[in-house]
Amino acid sequence: MSVQVRQMVKSFGTFRAIDDLSVTFQSGKISVLLGASGCGKTTTLRCIAGLENPNGGEIRIEDEPVFSSARGIDLPPEKRRLGMVFQSYAVWPHLTVKGNVGMPLRAQKVPKEQIERRVQETLAVVGLSEQADKSAMKLSGGQQQRVSIARCLVGNPRLILMDEPLSNLDARLRVEMRNEIRQLQQRIGATILFVTHDQEEAMSLADEIFLFNKGKVEQQGSPEDLYFRPAVRYVAEFLGKANLFPVTLRGEAGQTAIYAAGSDHLITKGDIVRPRGDEALCMIRPESWQIGLAEGDRVGLPATVLEAVFVGDRRELHVDTPIGRQIVVTPGHQRFSAGARISLTIASQQIHLLPDRL
Numbered sequence: 001m002s003v004q005v006r007q008m009v010k011s012f013g014t015f016r017a018i019d020d021l022s023v024t025f026q027s028g029k030i031s032v033l034l035g036a037s038g039c040g041k042t043t044t045l046r047c048i049a050g051l052e053n054p055n056g057g058e059i060r061i062e063d064e065p066v067f068s069s070a071r072g073i074d075l076p077p078e079k080r081r082l083g084m085v086f087q088s089y090a091v092w093p094h095l096t097v098k099g100n101v102g103m104p105l106r107a108q109k110v111p112k113e114q115i116e117r118r119v120q121e122t123l124a125v126v127g128l129s130e131q132a133d134k135s136a137m138k139l140s141g142g143q144q145q146r147v148s149i150a151r152c153l154v155g156n157p158r159l160i161l162m163d164e165p166l167s168n169l170d171a172r173l174r175v176e177m178r179n180e181i182r183q184l185q186q187r188i189g190a191t192i193l194f195v196t197h198d199q200e201e202a203m204s205l206a207d208e209i210f211l212f213n214k215g216k217v218e219q220q221g222s223p224e225d226l227y228f229r230p231a232v233r234y235v236a237e238f239l240g241k242a243n244l245f246p247v248t249l250r251g252e253a254g255q256t257a258i259y260a261a262g263s264d265h266l267i268t269k270g271d272i273v274r275p276r277g278d279e280a281l282c283m284i285r286p287e288s289w290q291i292g293l294a295e296g297d298r299v300g301l302p303a304t305v306l307e308a309v310f311v312g313d314r315r316e317l318h319v320d321t322p323i324g325r326q327i328v329v330t331p332g333h334q335r336f337s338a339g340a341r342i343s344l345t346i347a348s349q350q351i352h353l354l355p356d357r358l
């Protein structure tokens with residue numbers, strides 16, 4: 001079920017939380033709404049659910065308008081046929097697992113035998129069949145979250161909205177649950193809109209990421225698109241770490257030489273996708289720098305290690321270079337100490353140029 005949002009505005013008092021938002025979330029995909037705290041992710045989800053009333057614009061679910069300010073349409077949440085999973089599991093502790101999952105169907109007065117069958121099927125989908133008669137109180141955090149997912153799935157929603165559903169789980173369980181959500185989505189082919197501010201969660205789950213900033217979408221695309229080909233500086237800096245510095249471009253298309261701005265330091269040359277003009281902002285991800293031969297190497301950029309932070313699987317080097325400070329990531333087993341002199345090189349394919357200025 002695709003979701004189309006057109007020119008949506010939502011204000012709280014004089015503050016515009018959603019500012020003329022137009023996006024389409026694709027059917028049968030996981031769309032992740034990512035962004036810093038307060039950028040409007042939850043408000044967007046709540047407007048789609050019908051829990052919040054936009055001031056203007058239109059929302060369609062698979063071409064059916066569920067909200068339209070111009071046409072005076074505003075379907076109540078229960079008529080939008082969607083399921084929601086929140087950060088708080090909201091399971092009823094005094095009920096069994098089965099009792100919790102069957103609740104939405106009982107509220108709709110579905111016949112008893114149908115409820116029983118549907119609950120059993122749904123529990124099998126989330127791997128909780130064996131816990132069906134257990135008291136919800138006795139479940140672990142991950143199992144409780146699965147109960148709330150099952151409760152959302154039991155009514156066969158055409159669309160599932162998830163708002164930070166994994167935030168209350170510990171780090172290991174979070175990873176496990178996000179893999180389960182991914183597998184579940186592939187099995188049932190549902191459309192999921194998933195809100196998070198955790199970039200790793202976003203990149204590992206999403207078919208498409210929508211990076212929000214101040215009530216608008218700054219960029220949308222596959223996780224790789226956003227990470228390797230950010231359209232603007234904000235995106236480059238929000239996702240992962242980025243070395244950014246101004247450069248001057250010389251030569252023609254196909255053989256562009258990239259020099260650090262205002263210097264003769266050649267960064268690299270090759271067939272590079274260049275923005276308009278001869279000036280650009282160069283982005284290099286920390287893991288893309290290659291550590292070359294040590295001092296005296298005339299090919300690379302000379303660098304001095306200021307700090308080497310060991311993070312287990314990798315080591316993060318903060319280095320001083322003639323073009324400013326750079327972050328370089330190397331495998332954890334490679335040892336460097338402060339003061340070490342190295343040189344850095346970069347393949348032209350690993351460079352991304354942005355039209356922004358510093």
Ligand code: ATP
Nearest residue numbers: 012017035036037038039040041042043044196197
């Ligand atoms: P977070 O990750 O912190 O939940 P978010 O991106 O989901 O952030 P929203 O909850 O959508 O952000 O809030 C967007 C902005 O609107 C915030 O500045 C918030 O303070 C404001 N806001 C949200 N709900 C209300 C409300 N009911 N009354 C007043 N302001 C609100």
